[in-house]
Amino acid sequence: MAFEALSGLMLPVSQNDRTFVIGDYFAVFDDDTDIPEVYEWKSVIGYAETSDSFEVDFEREKYMIPKNAFIDNMQIIHFRTIVEGMLSGVKGVQIRIRDRIIPPKFNYSNADLSTSVFTATGIYAEKEINTGSVSHIYSKLKFPIWLIAALTAVGSFLAMWGIGRDLDKNYIFYLVIAFFIGLGTGIVIYLIMCIFARYRYSGFLKRDVSTVENIVFIVAPDGFGAIEQCIYCGKELIPWSFAKYYYETKHSISIVCRDKSVCCIPKHLFQKNEQNDLAEYIAARVAQD
Amino acid sequence: MKTNVSIESLKGSAGEFILASVTSSDSIIGICDTSVKSGVCRKTMYAGSESLVNIQYRENNLESNRVIWQTSSIDKARGILGTKLVKSCENYFSGAAPLTKAILPVLELLSDGLYVIHVGKVYPTDGAGNFFWDSYTVKHEIMGSAPYNPLIGAGKCFSPPFLVPTQSFSGYTEVAVGAAAEKLVSGKKLGGIALHLTGMFSALLEGHINAAACIANNYDFNCIIIEPLNKVIYGEPGGVDENKIVALSCPFVKISFSDISRKMLENFFINRSVTIPRDYDEIKWKADKMLSNGVLSRKVSSMIDRNVEGYPDAEMMASAFAINDLSDNDLNTLLSGSTTDDEGNVVISQNYYESITYAVNYLQLKDKRRFIEFAGAILKNPDLSAAYGYVANRLKYIMDAKVNEIFKFISESEDQNYNSLKSIAEKYSQLYSDYTEGTVKRFLNTNVIAGQPQTSQQSSLAGLGGLTGGRSAADALIDFAAERRGAQVQSRGGDPSLSSLELSKQVNK
Numbered sequence: 171m172a173f174e175a176l177s178g179l180m181l182p183v184s185q186n187d188r189t190f191v192i193g194d195y196f197a198v199f200d201d202d203t204d205i206p207e208v209y210e211w212k213s214v215i216g217y218a219e220t221s222d223s224f225e226v227d228f229e230r231e232k233y234m235i236p237k238n239a240f241i242d243n244m245q246i247i248h249f250r251t252i253v254e255g256m257l258s259g260v261k262g263v264q265i266r267i268r269d270r271i272i273p274p275k276f277n278y279s280n281a282d283l284s285t286s287v288f289t290a291t292g293i294y295a296e297k298e299i300n301t302g303s304v305s306h307i308y309s310k311l312k313f314p315i316w317l318i319a320a321l322t323a324v325g326s327f328l329a330m331w332g333i334g335r336d337l338d339k340n341y342i343f344y345l346v347i348a349f350f351i352g353l354g355t356g357i358v359i360y361l362i363m364c365i366f367a368r369y370r371y372s373g374f375l376k377r378d379v380s381t382v383e384n385i386v387f388i389v390a391p392d393g394f395g396a397i398e399q400c401i402y403c404g405k406e407l408i409p410w411s412f413a414k415y416y417y418e419t420k421h422s423i424s425i426v427c428r429d430k431s432v433c434c435i436p437k438h439l440f441q442k443n444e445q446n447d448l449a450e451y452i453a454a455r456v457a458q459d
Numbered sequence: 460m461k462t463n464v465s466i467e468s469l470k471g472s473a474g475e476f477i478l479a480s481v482t483s484s485d486s487i488i489g490i491c492d493t494s495v496k497s498g499v500c501r502k503t504m505y506a507g508s509e510s511l512v513n514i515q516y517r518e519n520n521l522e523s524n525r526v527i528w529q530t531s532s533i534d535k536a537r538g539i540l541g542t543k544l545v546k547s548c549e550n551y552f553s554g555a556a557p558l559t560k561a562i563l564p565v566l567e568l569l570s571d572g573l574y575v576i577h578v579g580k581v582y583p584t585d586g587a588g589n590f591f592w593d594s595y596t597v598k599h600e601i602m603g604s605a606p607y608n609p610l611i612g613a614g615k616c617f618s619p620p621f622l623v624p625t626q627s628f629s630g631y632t633e634v635a636v637g638a639a640a641e642k643l644v645s646g647k648k649l650g651g652i653a654l655h656l657t658g659m660f661s662a663l664l665e666g667h668i669n670a671a672a673c674i675a676n677n678y679d680f681n682c683i684i685i686e687p688l689n690k691v692i693y694g695e696p697g698g699v700d701e702n703k704i705v706a707l708s709c710p711f712v713k714i715s716f717s718d719i720s721r722k723m724l725e726n727f728f729i730n731r732s733v734t735i736p737r738d739y740d741e742i743k744w745k746a747d748k749m750l751s752n753g754v755l756s757r758k759v760s761s762m763i764d765r766n767v768e769g770y771p772d773a774e775m776m777a778s779a780f781a782i783n784d785l786s787d788n789d790l791n792t793l794l795s796g797s798t799t800d801d802e803g804n805v806v807i808s809q810n811y812y813e814s815i816t817y818a819v820n821y822l823q824l825k826d827k828r829r830f831i832e833f834a835g836a837i838l839k840n841p842d843l844s845a846a847y848g849y850v851a852n853r854l855k856y857i858m859d860a861k862v863n864e865i866f867k868f869i870s871e872s873e874d875q876n877y878n879s880l881k882s883i884a885e886k887y888s889q890l891y892s893d894y895t896e897g898t899v900k901r902f903l904n905t906n907v908i909a910g911q912p913q914t915s916q917q918s919s920l921a922g923l924g925g926l927t928g929g930r931s932a933a934d935a936l937i938d939f940a941a942e943r944r945g946a947q948v949q950s951r952g953g954d955p956s957l958s959s960l961e962l963s964k965q966v967n968k
Contacts (some may be wrong), residue, residue: 175492178729191728195691195704204721208691208704230702281533282495284743403735405492 172278173209173255175403179248183239190235192252196226198233207231211256216265218266219250221377226253227264236348243379244400251275251401258302265435267284271374271381273408273431274398281392281407288448289390291399294381296423299374300438301365305419306432308360309459323352387435389451394425396433408433423449425456462567465723466559471712473616476577476689477559478714481568486736487539487569487666488654490514490687493746499851502784503746504625504654504662506568507539510745511625512595512662514604523695525657526602528647529595529750532627533664543568544652550580551683552650557828562683565664572730573688573723577707578650579618585672586621586659586773590674590759592667593628596750603659603773610777613692618711619684619779621773622663622670627750630667633760639672648681649673655686659773664923675762686711687967689732718726769856772845777818779824782807782956790833790914793818796842815846831857844876856886863891888930 178193191197194431209228217229223234240246254275257263267274271294291368308315327348333335334344374381384399408427414424424434437445462484469478493503493510511533515526520822533540543564551561562576585594586603603621611617643649651666661684663670673680682719694700707727708713716724736742771779789806792799798803798814807814812902815837822830834850837843851869854862866884869877 174731174733177733178731180725189725191725191729193728194732195726195728197724199725201720204724208728210691210704260867279498280492280494284740302730353764405735443646 171256171404172258172280173251173340173350173401173403174280174433175405176252176401178246179245179252180254181249182236185232185236185239188205190192190233194256194284196228196233202421214263215259216259216266217253217257218353219268221268224249226365229238233421239258243383246379247383248401251398255406265348266267267283267379269374269433270369270431271378272385272398273427273429273433275406276429277408277412277429278395278397278406279409282362282389283388283390283392283404283407285391287391287451288444289386290387291384291386292387292439293394293434294359294434294436295438296422298434298438299378300364302369302424302432302434306424306426307363307367309417311363317358318359319352319356321352322355323348333397358386387439389435389448394433396435398414413456416452416456416459418449424451425452426459464563464566465564466566467720467723468559469712469714469718471616471714473618473711474577475564476575476712478719478723479562479574479576480726481566481569481574482571482726484567487568488565489734489736490656491716491736491739491742492733493743495747501746502657503742504656505665505736505738506533507536508741509533509536510742510748511536512623512656513746514657518536521607522605522609522914524600524602526598527601527604527623527656527660528598529624529627529745530748531750532631533625534627541763542570548650548652548665548669548683552648552681554648555882557684559649562685565683565685567656570734570736571726573707573719573727575686575688575711575714577618577684577686577711578681579684579711580620580679581618581622581651581653581661582620582770583622583680584767584770584772584778585623588761588768588770588772590671590767591622592626592631592671593662593759593886596628597624598749601660601773603777604656605658607779608658608777610774611780612711613779614807616708616710616712616782617659617776619653619659619661619686620771620776622651622682623656623660624664624667625664626667627927631671631759635668635673636671636675636760639668640676640764640782642862643672643676643678649678650683651683653682653684655684659710659776666720669757671763673940674766675760677766679684679694684711685913688727691961707795724897727916753925771820775820782817785818785821787829790829790836792819794833794836794840794843801959805910812846815843819850823853827857827859831859831861831865835861838865838869838880841874841876847876847880852885855883856893858894863888866891 178191181192182259182355183190187199187201189199192207194213196211197206199206215229216225218223218225222237224237226233226235235249237246240249251253255278257265258276258278264278322379327344330344330347334340338343340363382397386394386395386397386399386402388397388407393409394413395407396421408424412427414426416423416426418424421438422434423435424432435448437448441447463482465477465480468475468549480675488506490502490504491511492500492748494501498518500516502514504514505509509532512529513528516523543821547561552953555561558578559578566574583591585591587601588739607613617691620663620783639649649666649668649672652664653661654664659903666682670680679884688707690708691704692708692713693705694705706713708721741825788800792806793814796811798809798811808815817838819830819834824835833853837846837850845900854865855875866887869880869884870888909963
C-alpha cells in the first residue's frame with residue numbers, strides 16, 4: 171500500500187444516487203439508506219480508467235464513477251491516487267488504464283525521504299515531453315528505422331540498375347542516389363515519429379489531468395518519483411529495483427519502469443551544476459538505454 | 460478551524476460507553492507512522508511535536524507481540540496541551556462533571572476519527588509483573604501487546620488492562636505519591652486518562668502519580684480509556700452477511716453499522732489509518748531517540764513493588780477474557796477431573812490443567828468469593844496436586860479470612876503434597892496477621908480522627924483494596940469476625956469456608 175496518509179475522499183454521484191467514500195475502505199452509501207456497502211481493497215478484482223469514467227469491480231458488484239461527478243482535476247488525481255495506492259501490492263487485479271504522463275501510483279511504495287538528494291517542482295513543458303517521447307520511441311525503433319532506410323536504399327539501387335541497366339558506367343551515381351533515398355526514408359520516418367510524439371502529447375493533454383498540474387520530482391537513495399504536488403505526502407517513491415533503464419535528452423532524463431511507464435524528469439527545474447550530478451546519480455543506479 | 464466533536468452514549472456487551480466523532484482537528488495527540496525500514500512498521504504516539512511512545516512490529520503480523528518503548532515525556536508538550544488533561548481527569552473523578560462533558564476538551568486534542576470512551580479498571584503494570592512507569596525505557600517485546608490474541612479470539616470484547624507511561628520516570632516523587640495517597644484516604648477518587656495503543660495496552664496521558672498512589676495503597680486504579688474505533692468486522696460465518704463488512708470494532712466493543720449515525724460512519728470511512736501531523740518531521744526525528752531517564756538510581760516504594768507482584772499478567776488476563784461465563788456446574792465438572800460437562804460440551808479446553816488455570820484466572824478477576832472457594836477446593840483435592848503450586852501462588856496475594864483458613868490447613872497438614880506450599884502458607888499467615896492488625900488500627904484511627912462515623916462510601920475508600928476489588932476496613936473486620944467464628948466452628952470439626960459451595964462436596968467425595 172502507498173499514499174495511506176492522503177486524506178479520504180467523499181464523492182456524491184447524482185447519476186446513480188450514491189455517495190462513494192474512498193479511503194482505507196471502499197464504502198458506498200445508497201442515498202435512500204444509511205447503511206453502507208463496504209469493501210476492502212484486497213477484494214477488488216478489476217480497476218479501469220477510461221476517458222470518461224473510473225470502474226472498480228468487486229466479485230459481488232461493479233461500480234462506475236463518471237468523471238463528470240468530480241468537481242475538478244485535483245479531485246480526479248486524489249481519487250485515483252487513493253485507489254491505485256491501496257491497490258499497489260494487491261495481487262490478481264485486472265488493471266486497464268490509459269497512458270499517463272507520469273507513472274501510475276501502483277508503482278509506489280512507502281519509503282524514507284528524509285535523505286532526498288534531488289527534489290524539484292514544476293509543470294511539464296511540451297518540448298520535454300516531445301523530445302522525451304521521440305527519444306523513447308527512437309531508442310526502441312532505432313534498428314528497424316535504419317533497417318528500413320537501408321533496405322529502401324538497396325531497393326532503390328536495384329530498381330535504378332534494373333531501369334537504367336548501364337551499371338558499369340553509372341555505378342557511383344546509382345549508389346549516391348540510393349544512399350540519399352535511404353537517408354530520406356529514415357528522415358521521413360523520424361519526422362513522422364516527431365509528429366506522432368506531438369500528437370501523443372496533445373493526447374496526454376486531453377486524457378491525463380496531471381499534464382497541467384505542478385509535479386514534484388524526487389530522486390533519492392531509496393527510489394525516484396514524479397507525483398502531483400496536490401497529493402504529495404513525502405512518503406512514497408518508486409523503488410530503484412522497479413526501474414528498467416533510463417535515457418537522456420537535451421531537455422530531460424527519463425526513467426523507464428518495468429511496467430513501461432516513464433518518469434520524465436525535466437532538467438530545467440534543476441540548477442545547471444545539479445543537472446550533471448542528477449544524471450550521474452541516476453546512471454549509478456539504472457542502466458542507460 | 461475549530462475542532463468538531465459529536466458524542467453519542469451507547470451500551471455494549473461490556474458496559475456503557477461513549478461514541479465520539481472528531482473532525483477538523485489539529486491532531487495534537489495521535490498516533491502516526493514513523494517507519495524507517497521496509498517490512499518493519501513503527502507507529503509513534505505523539506503529543507504536539509513530542510514523540511512519546513514507539514510501537515514497532517513486522518508488517519502484516521497481527522499475532523506477534525509489539526516492541527514498545529518510551530521516547531520522551533508528555534511534560535515537554537504541556538505548553539500545547541495546557542491543563543486540559545489534568546482538568547478533565549479531576550472533573551470526572553471528583554464528580555464535578557459527567558464523562559461526556561469532562562472528556563470533551565481531551566477529545567478536541569485527538570486526531571480526526573471515531574473514538575470509544577469508557578471507564579475501566581486498569582493495572583499500572585507492563586503485563587509482566589513490573590510497575591509500568593519505569594518499564595518502557597528499554598526496547599523490548601511486551602507480552603499481550605499483539606492486536607489479535609488467539610487465546611481471546613476475535614469475538615470477545617475486553618477493556619485494555621495495562622498501561623504504558625507517557626511521563627518520564629523523573630516525575631515520580633515520594634512526596635507527590637504521598638500527597639495523592641492522602642487524598643485517597645480522605646475519600647477522594649483518583650484516576651487517569653489513557654489512549655489505547657495496541658492489544659491490552661493503553662498510553663496513560665494523565666494520572667501517573669495517581670496510579671502510583673493507588674498501587675502503593677492497594678486501591679483500584681480506574682481510567683477513562685479512549686479507544687480509536689479503527690477496525691471493521693465481517694458478519695457471522697454462515698449468516699446472510701458472512702462476506703460483508705457489517706460493524707466497527709475496538710477491543711472494548713463491536714458496533715454494528717445500524718447503531719451508528721451516517722455522519723459518523725462517513726467520518727470513519729473518510730479518515731485514513733495513517734495520519735501526518737503538523738510537526739511530522741520533528742516527531743519522526745524525535746522518535747529515533749530513546750528516553751533518557753536521568754534518575755535511574757531512583758526506585759519506587761517497596762509497597763508498589765510488593766503490590767505489583769499480585770497483579771495479573773497478560774497471560775492471565777487473556778485467559779480470563781477468553782471465558783464468557785463459568786457456572787458452579789462448570790467448576791464442579793472441572794473439580795471432578797473432567798473437561799466436558801454432562802451434555803458433552805467442553806467447559807473451557809480439552810487440556811485439563813489449562814482449563815484449571817483459565818478458570819482460576821477468570822475467577823480471580825471476576826468473582827473473588829468463588830475464586831477463593833474454587834482455589835480452596837483445588838488445594839484440598841489430592842488428585843489435583845499438580846496445580847497446587849500455581850493456585851497457591853495466585854491465592855497468596857489475597858488478604859482474606861478464608862484464604863488464611865486454607866493456608867492454615869496447609870501448614871497444619873501432614874500430607875506430603877503440601878510440603879512445597881508450607882513456606883508460602885507460613886509467610887501468608889504472618890502477612891495476614893499483620894494485615895488484620897493494621898486494618899483494624901487504621902479503621903479505628905480513621906473514625907477517631909473524623910470524630911464521627913463514616914459514610915459507607917468513605918469507609919469503602921478508606922480501606923485497603925485487594926486485587927479483585929477494593930476491600931474496606933469494615934469488610935476486613937467482618938472477615939476477621941468470620942475468621943474467629945470459623946475457627947470456633949472448625950474446632951467443632953466443621954469447615955465453614957468451603958461449605959457454601961457445592962463443589963467442595965465433590966472434593967470431599
